[in-house]
Amino acid sequence: MKTTNAPVPSTPRRLSALRHMPLVTAVVMGVLFALPLLWVLAGSLRPGDKVLAGLDRVSWHSLIPTDATLHNYVTLFRGDFGRAVLNSIGVAVATVLLGLVLSAMAAFALSVFRFRGRGLVFAVILLSFMIPFDAIAIPLSDIFRDWGLQNTYAGLILPGIGNGLAIFLLRQFFLAIPRELVEAARMDGLSWWGVFTKIYVPLSRPALIGAGLTLFTFQWQSYMWPLLVGTEPDKQLGPIALGTLQGQMVVDYGQVFAAAVVLTVIPLLVLLRLQRYFTQSIAGSGLK
Amino acid sequence: MTTSPPRTPPRPARRRASQGRTALYFLAPALLALVVLRLLPAAMALVSSARHHSLVDGTTTFVGLGNYTDLLSDSQFWQSVRVTLLFSLVINPLQVLIALGLAVLLGRRFAGVRFWRSLVFAPIAVPPAVSAVIWGILYRPEGPLNAILGALGIPPQPFLTSSEQALFALIVLMSWVGVGYWMMFLIAGLQDIPQECYDAAAVDGASAWQRFFHVTLPLLRRPLAFVLVADTVANFLVFAPVQLLTRGGPDGSTNLMMYDVFRRAYSVGDINFAQAEVVVLVAITLAVVVVQFRMMQGKGEE
Known part of the structure; x- marks a missing residue:
């Protein structure tokens, strides 16, 4: 980000990127901390034999069970x-x-x-x-x-x-x-x-x-x-x-x-x- | 309220004595509970650590410092001390630094900050036994962490089954639980720093980094000291994940002192020896607390 020959146009863009930094980091941290809990919640709604199945392919299915059950x-x-x-x-x-x-x-x-x-x-x-x-x-x-x-x-x-x-x-x-x-x-x-x-x-x-x-x-x-x-x-x-x-x-x-x-x-x-x-x-x- | 003098005790001594009796009624239940449930067992541990119960003839004899000298020449005890110190030296700075970073980040005001803060805070609610079980599954050879590593092209890791990785796996798990808790203390501390301090620094042209190091950190010293000490004490007493996940292994690599005490008392069955180790553990904990307080105060006087 060191554009020494053209500092003027780079400054506002850099500032706006910096301004969103806290929010982006906060979102990333929040999701990281919540992820294990969400995964457990999703697992608890799956049929017992499928909880650990299909883990070799991580996808959105890992977090959102399509066949949710309270069994x-x-x-x-x-x-x-x-x-x-x-x-x-x-x-x-x-x-x-x-x-x-x-x-x-x-x-x-x-x-x-x-x-x-x-x-x-x-x-x-x-x-x-x-x-x-x-x-x-x-x-x-x-x-x-x-x-x-x-x-x-x-x-x-x-x-x-x-x-x-x-x-x-x-x-x-x-x-x-x-x-x-x-x-x-x-x-x-x-x-x-x-x-x-x-x-x-x-x-x-x-x-x-x-x-x-x-x-x-x-x-x-x-x-x-x-x-x-x-x-x-x-x-x-x-x-x-x-x-x-x-x-x-x-x-x-x-x-x-x-x-x-x-x-x-x-x-x-x-x-x-x-x-x-x-x-x-x-x-x-x-x-x- | 007329102009009667506020305090005209006619017989101060008697009034004080009757207040003392009333105070005793109010205090008695709590004092009884604290003495019986906290101080008595501590005293019992001290007494019991000076005894030896023989399984051969069932007699209990007074051995003075015998259990302690045996403990000091016990290689497994020293192994446990080394593991506990390594664990403390890594986990405490790590947790305090992450908690500080998160507090600075989530102590600000921006849209939705309360929600993101709640997410970081959520693992606090997870009881130690539950977090241990959850991470035990996350760390399984065919578990989700290895699946993620696999997706990134990294070979599967043994985590809890490797004597090199198990302790660090426990550190990650304990930090997931603890960091949000300590963050809350630091956020409370940050919010006590008057805005004028930052304004003054801004007028002086201080950069964000300078403001952090010259305004935030010095004014956050007390909460930071508290968090460091309380975190250190808490981490000396880690027990549930060891008992549920590794039982001190592999090869004693996670044999933290609290678990070692439990193992000696219940698996080995030498309760007196275990009590001596409890006393040593409490003594080490208190010593560390005193040293940390000294260091924190020393820094403040400079």
């Missing part, structure tokens, strides 16, 4: 996988609800009260949040075995509910709630529990959604923990069931793809719908 999904949910997905959803919902109650209460105490030992409490939260969960999953599963929590829903849910990050996110938001509001409510005889449930919780919807997403993602993404603690078929979570599907001697790829789609679409819908809160919550987590 894979039907078979999938007739087997153990339906149970596993329901388990995953139930465990995630319970984690979010319990985790939010615990985290919001703790965040409330840390943003409203002055008391001795606050420093210690912060240290516990910070420490628990610096020790990566997967690293302590093995010792924790030992403890849970002793307590008879193996293969129970409680065993699957509990590790998700103590989340230091969720507490920090909520506290950050709670600190912005004006003190006068609390003092006026106390003057009117409202109990501390009342201040929490009638003032702080209703005012903190965005922060609660952000913290809820953190709790949800932790639970939906967990793999090692359910592998350690939920091994019985009726307590299996989705990802473990998927691992079993693809580890069989004869793998039905149609079902594997359908399972992958189900396990991805659920969190994807939640994340895309709540993307705004997700961005807000990560923007507040340690950046500012």
Whole structure:
């Protein structure tokens, strides 16, 4: 592009090409990242024996199935996988609800009260949040075995509910709630529990959604923990069931793809719908 | 609200004590959960790593640092450390650079940017077990990646079945999942940079590159530091794709530490030895985090 003898006519053309560069690159990157998912979606709609067939000739047929069928999904949910997905959803919902109650209460105490030992409490939260969960999953599963929590829903849910990050996110938001509001409510005889449930919780919807997403993602993404603690078929979570599907001697790829789609679409819908809160919550987590 | 003095605690000590008790009620459930579910197992790992359980007579004895000295003379442990370090040295800079590039690109405002950003962001939603399974199929000898290579006239590659390529195949797979996530943090950071900074640089006649290196990068230091540290920690703990796809192989080429710990605890069955390795893994992780924070702060003071 170095036309040194005629720079004048080349400049506008070069500029207009440059102006479209971001869009072109964005499209290319977006398509590259989405391609594996689109391919899996297409595969899940094909008859099971045709998923990997015809790959020697890559064409638009690889992404758009001409003989689309929901057969894979039907078979999938007739087997153990339906149970596993329901388990995953139930465990995630319970984690979010319990985790939010615990985290919001703790965040409330840390943003409203002055008391001795606050420093210690912060240290516990910070420490628990610096020790990566997967690293302590093995010792924790030992403890849970002793307590008879193996293969129970409680065993699957509990590790998700103590989340230091969720507490920090909520506290950050709670600190912005004006003190006068609390003092006026106390003057009117409202109990501390009342201040929490009638003032702080209703005012903190965005922060609660952000913290809820953190709790949800932790639970939906967990793999090692359910592998350690939920091994019985009726307590299996989705990802473990998927691992079993693809580890069989004869793998039905149609079902594997359908399972992958189900396990991805659920969190994807939640994340895309709540993307705004997700961005807000990560923007507040340690950046500012 | 009349002109009553805002704070007239008649008996400050008593009021503070009663606040302390109320605070405790609110804090107790979360504290209990954090102590029992995070700190207790960490302490247990420490205690357990100083013990040895004999399968011969079923007794457990205190061996002090015995497991650690055994670990340090275990060639497979060092092999796992080497693999983990190589993995970290490649994947962390790679992910942060791509995430930065994507953030600069998709943090701009142009028609449809939200849609393209969502596409890059979409793999975040894919749970690790699912992404591992998807890429396991993509990497198959007769799978779509080799079909694409074939269409381009490149001979088929072994990917996960080759000890030279398997680790890099995992790096690509983990980056596909992770990059969009870190990009979101950097976009949030970019949007916090005041427009005046760019305007001032433009007035001074700075080129796009100069603006990037002298305005964007310095002002993005904090989010970048956060992303680098958080990404490094996350990548030290990669487990699902190894367990589902390679089981540490071929020839130990993907034997990342988190998987090595799991293997020792459940396949080899030496839980105490595995706990010692967990403690070493956490120690290495924390050390790296501290060093990275120091480096980031040091750069800022120059």
